[in-house]
Amino acid sequence: MDIFLERLFDGITNGTVYAIMALALVVVFRGTGTINFAQGEMALFTTYIAWWLTTQGVSIWIGALVAAIVGFLLGAVVERTLIRPVRKRNDMATLIVALGLFTGFNALAGLLWNSETKPMDGLFPGGQDDYVGVGGARLYFDALGVWLFVILMIGAVFLLFNRTRLGLNMRAVADNPESAALSGVPTGRILMLGWGLAGTIGSLAGVLVTPLSAQQLSLTTMFPILIYASAAALFGGLDSPIGAVVGGLTIGLLEAMITGYVDFIGGTLPQTAALVVIVAILLFRPTGLFGTRQMERL
């Protein structure tokens, strides 16, 4: 029972991080109609910035804040300067730019901070004794902190989408860009803000997950997370924020349970298992659980 609970906690912790990464992908997809494959590496880059600040004696909370701001600027600038000029031509061009950014940001992080693994401080106390016992299992404070943080973030994003004018404009641009422009919505600025928002969400996901990750901060930290987040976004429906959250938690729990209980998969094949989930979902329900839009753009 206690082992099951620990796997459950692990699954939820990873799942919440996949959920917000998936949320970042969904925010971009709704506005631009493309999956930003560079989202993970952009987050990796800003996570390095947060880590580097901690090595300069700055608190990780300030580091996370800086990462969030840089993530916003990075997303907005990338949309304005690289995505917008090619987007109107065709979707393959956007995809190629995203792949270029993927390798570019990874290489830049390697160039600036070398490829050695770096241990990173967490936002929450992560000592051996920082846990509460739940049914014989240990629920560590750092995991609990990640849960709370992610719940707050998801709440904030939902409020933004459903209770503010900016969110209404974002939904309008995602739904029908032409009518949005004809209503006076500055569509270009809205797309830029969408990419910025996704950059911020991704950056915070990076800062949250890296200290919990077995491999800490290295050049390959974010890649598996992006794969899981893509799976989560596809599972939930690429244009649905609720789908991203449900998808993220589902993938996180699947990963924890499959690696825990299916011997032959163990610790080495979880990514394959996630990819199998993607393929299965796309076969039987091309728009995902909560999705509405046909994904012909892919």
Next chain:
Amino acid sequence: MSLLEVTGLTAGYGQARVLHGLDLTVEPGEVVVVLGANGAGKTTTMRALTALIPHGGTVTFDGAPLDGLNPAQIVGRGVSLVPQGRGTFSHLSVLDNLRVGAALRRDTAEIKADIDRWCEVFPILAARSGQEAGTLSGGEQQMLAVARALMSRPKLLLCDEPSLGLAPKIVSELFSTLGDINREQGTALLLVEQNAELALGLASRVYLLEVGRVVASGDAEGFRADESIRRAYLGL
């Protein structure tokens, strides 16, 4: 001075030029209709005027040029378009559709009052206010599209084939409402239509378009009376 003054308008898609130097004017508070067959350039004219596609020639509105502005800026100047077909946000509620229509306005209380007003003019919108626009019938969506366009309080409302695909009864209702709006609000209307009979009943002046040029223009009464125009162009 005319409200809208278009001189030598050219526009097209890629290499294909559709409009070859079109002139037209709309006076304040006037209802003008542009008639023409499929492919004459009616929709292209509407899209060029609202900067959805680039144009040549000059467009002056309310004494200042519109050339070089983007669609959102043109809305800000007081020109609003009900585009052909679906002009609504299908996954947004009816109420949110109307709110987006007021994207450039900051007068919250007045926006609420306008939403109430258009829900009174189009009672179906009040009844469906929480529903997603995509679940509305074609006629209801067209009414929503008109109300959405009016939420920016335009001085000139452009309508691109508002009758397209709607049942005759709905069309005559919609046209009489457009007439009411013109009389009560003083909003000038520029309509593009294939349904000549209905459009001529509403408009005071007419332009007849053929392959991207104005081939005839005049007041609506004269157009209706002129046998040769009726037979050659209007199919009446």
